[in-house]
Amino acid sequence: MAYRVGIVGVGPVGDRILSVLRERNFPIEGDPVVMATRERTEILAGEEVLVREVAEEHFEGLDVVFFAGREGAKGASVQWGQVATDAGAWAIDNGSDFRMSEGYSLIVPEVNMDAVTEENKHICSPNCSTIQMVVAIAPIHRAVGIKRVVVSTYQATSGWGQAAMEEFEQQVQQYAAGEEVQWDPGIFDKPIVFDCLPRIDAFLDTGYTREEMKMVNETRKIMSEPCMAITATTVRVPVVIGHAEAINLELERPLSREEALEILRDPQQSPGVTVIDDPENKKYPTQADCVLDPYKDDVLVGRVRADESVEFGLNMWCVSDNLRKGAATNTVQIAQGLIERGLL
Amino acid sequence: MAYRVGIVGVGPVGDRILSVLRERNFPIEGDPVVMATRERTEILAGEEVLVREVAEEHFEGLDVVFFAGREGAKGASVQWGQVATDAGAWAIDNGSDFRMSEGYSLIVPEVNMDAVTEENKHICSPNCSTIQMVVAIAPIHRAVGIKRVVVSTYQATSGWGQAAMEEFEQQVQQYAAGEEVQWDPGIFDKPIVFDCLPRIDAFLDTGYTREEMKMVNETRKIMSEPCMAITATTVRVPVVIGHAEAINLELERPLSREEALEILRDPQQSPGVTVIDDPENKKYPTQADCVLDPYKDDVLVGRVRADESVEFGLNMWCVSDNLRKGAATNTVQIAQGLIERGLL
Numbered sequence: 006m007a008y009r010v011g012i013v014g015v016g017p018v019g020d021r022i023l024s025v026l027r028e029r030n031f032p033i034e035g036d037p038v039v040m041a042t043r044e045r046t047e048i049l050a051g052e053e054v055l056v057r058e059v060a061e062e063h064f065e066g067l068d069v070v071f072f073a074g075r076e077g078a079k080g081a082s083v084q085w086g087q088v089a090t091d092a093g094a095w096a097i098d099n100g101s102d103f104r105m106s107e108g109y110s111l112i113v114p115e116v117n118m119d120a121v122t123e124e125n126k127h128i129c130s131p132n133c134s135t136i137q138m139v140v141a142i143a144p145i146h147r148a149v150g151i152k153r154v155v156v157s158t159y160q161a162t163s164g165w166g167q168a169a170m171e172e173f174e175q176q177v178q179q180y181a182a183g184e185e186v187q188w189d190p191g192i193f194d195k196p197i198v199f200d201c202l203p204r205i206d207a208f209l210d211t212g213y214t215r216e217e218m219k220m221v222n223e224t225r226k227i228m229s230e231p232c233m234a235i236t237a238t239t240v241r242v243p244v245v246i247g248h249a250e251a252i253n254l255e256l257e258r259p260l261s262r263e264e265a266l267e268i269l270r271d272p273q274q275s276p277g278v279t280v281i282d283d284p285e286n287k288k289y290p291t292q293a294d295c296v297l298d299p300y301k302d303d304v305l306v307g308r309v310r311a312d313e314s315v316e317f318g319l320n321m322w323c324v325s326d327n328l329r330k331g332a333a334t335n336t337v338q339i340a341q342g343l344i345e346r347g348l349l
Numbered sequence: 350m351a352y353r354v355g356i357v358g359v360g361p362v363g364d365r366i367l368s369v370l371r372e373r374n375f376p377i378e379g380d381p382v383v384m385a386t387r388e389r390t391e392i393l394a395g396e397e398v399l400v401r402e403v404a405e406e407h408f409e410g411l412d413v414v415f416f417a418g419r420e421g422a423k424g425a426s427v428q429w430g431q432v433a434t435d436a437g438a439w440a441i442d443n444g445s446d447f448r449m450s451e452g453y454s455l456i457v458p459e460v461n462m463d464a465v466t467e468e469n470k471h472i473c474s475p476n477c478s479t480i481q482m483v484v485a486i487a488p489i490h491r492a493v494g495i496k497r498v499v500v501s502t503y504q505a506t507s508g509w510g511q512a513a514m515e516e517f518e519q520q521v522q523q524y525a526a527g528e529e530v531q532w533d534p535g536i537f538d539k540p541i542v543f544d545c546l547p548r549i550d551a552f553l554d555t556g557y558t559r560e561e562m563k564m565v566n567e568t569r570k571i572m573s574e575p576c577m578a579i580t581a582t583t584v585r586v587p588v589v590i591g592h593a594e595a596i597n598l599e600l601e602r603p604l605s606r607e608e609a610l611e612i613l614r615d616p617q618q619s620p621g622v623t624v625i626d627d628p629e630n631k632k633y634p635t636q637a638d639c640v641l642d643p644y645k646d647d648v649l650v651g652r653v654r655a656d657e658s659v660e661f662g663l664n665m666w667c668v669s670d671n672l673r674k675g676a677a678t679n680t681v682q683i684a685q686g687l688i689e690r691g692l693l
């Protein structure tokens with residue numbers, strides 16, 4: 006059995022979606038139908054790909070369409086998601102437009118693949134920061150219950166898209182050459198070389214950013230815990246790929262460092278998690294690790310330690326490739342989950 | 350009245366101590382006596398300075414000696430602190446060796462200058478991350494009481510000293526030239542270009558680092574709250590100068606964003622704090638700000654917001670120059686405080 010696959014969007018996430026489909030030998034019938042705002046050829050996942058201008062006719066006959074929209078911008082799925090599902094395809098959407106909408110499931114396969122229903126064929130993939138956090142904390146929640154999450158993020162420039170990656174590279178070159186660093190205020194508010202910018206996506210009246218509230222609201226929806234206490238501070242750092250997160254948990258029941266590590270190291274209890282936590286040998290995961298084999302589709306967890314500042318507290322650090330597990334890999338895993346369940 | 354001043358250590362902190370003394374017209378009698386491991390001349394604060402090999406005779410007659418030791422290494426004050434105080438001088442110590450020892454006061458002038466006593470002439474200046482945090486949170490504690498602190502840091506390479514600043518620059522050049530990035534495992538565990546490394550100072554058996562426990566223990570001592578609930582995750586980021594911190598507070602009494610900002614903007618209630626918090630105009634403080642006039646001796650606070658995930662919660666972000674307010678400026682402010690109190 007093979008499936009007719011569409012990909013809408015050819016930025017870094019679109020590139021990774023095709024890579025992950027190929028790496029996993031996803032059964033694609035013929036060539037994937039790749040669409041973007043204008044017709045051209047592009048190198049995607051190392052292949053020369055014909056890109057078509059997105060149009061209704063190209064959705065005809067597709068079984069699954071990946072929307073590779075980037076964070077923050079209105080995604081193509083606003084205009085084309087319904088077209089895809091009307092054509093009979095499953096839409097798997099990396100954009101943020103429908104994640105919190107009723108009738109749209111929001112899926113991290115390791116956590117809530119069961120929430121997919123045949124009625125809701127437009128499936129959303131969460132925010133990159135949310136995905137890695139829920140993969141890391143869901144096993145702890147299943148084991149002992151989580152009462153409250155306090156998270157601070159260290160997010161790569163690539164989360165903003167291709168232009169931000171190029172901006173970063175250009176700024177590094179300018180800095181290295183001793184030139185004044187230029188920046189595009191349409192991307193970040195200041196040069197990201199070398200500074201940490203605590204604003205990702207737009208500010209709300211409360212002082213929080215949309216990115217911070219995505220971490221709160223999407224986590225609650227994925228974990229089916231509509232009242233879980235969560236607060237976030239999201240920060241852009243001078244790193245190209247890979248998000249890191251310092252996570253503080255207040256648990257329902259006690260959990261030692263050793264017990265937490267045992268849960269997180271068990272692939273049955275903690276799918277998608279790889280633990281790198283060996284303080285004696287100065288081993289802990291960083292963003293440089295998460296882009297490499299064999300880690301590039303995993304959530305790396307380390308710095309696990311009991312937090313004595315609260316009853317049943319636990320600290321952890323997690324890292325993941327925001328373009329792969331934080332986006333592309335998660336969407337492909339959703340499609341694989343549909344196949345496993347006989348839905349695709 | 351002028352004072353005979355000694356400075357032990359000629360790294361980035363020693364350089365800044367002389368700068369801050371000059372900027373503040375600290376009344377120095379003659380030339381300051383600058384000491385290090387070997388005799389030479391050095392440019393310090395833009396001045397050509399004769400550096401003497403540290404020896405007992407050079408402490409004779411000094412009124413105040415600044416120990417400019419860097420974090421992590423055993424500071425010169427272990428060997429020479431007692432020599433300084435025996436010679437009748439006040440020792441003001443940036444090193445970490447005596448901060449938690451009984452009989453040594455640990456001072457952030459905005460918070461606990463009153464803890465200085467004439468009996469304890471060896472005064473310690475806290476860890477850079479601790480200083481900026483207590484300046485930012487002490488006003489909130491005085492106003493409504495703090496029950497618990499959860500802090501995640503974004504710390505600059507310069508916190509490790511001159512060699513780490515040079516290593517960073519070298520790595521940027523290598524990266525920009527497309528070369529393989531080299532690194533000295535004696536400084537950081539991995540290249541810091543471009544990665545975030547969640548280990549600062551040595552690991553303890555609990556999984557915490559010494560840096561994290563400095564933030565816990567030093568904060569308690571400075572704030573005279575030996576049981577205050579505090580937990581920290583300290584992280585090195587690819588930034589040269591300036592530490593940032595995402596601080597989550599659980600308060601004793603309710604405090605809105607507006608009330609918190611009012612406290613923090615009041616120079617009487619919040620000495621040393623400058624608020625940059627204007628989400629509408631995308632204004633918030635970053636490390637790039639804290640090295641510039643007029644901010645370079647301040648703790649910049651922004652991203653203030655109520656945290657609904659706990660009763661009476663508050664989030665804030667603070668930034669400060671780790672070499673100045675996080676080290677040099679704090680030591681000079683201590684000396685100025687001694688003069689004001691008639692102790693020097």
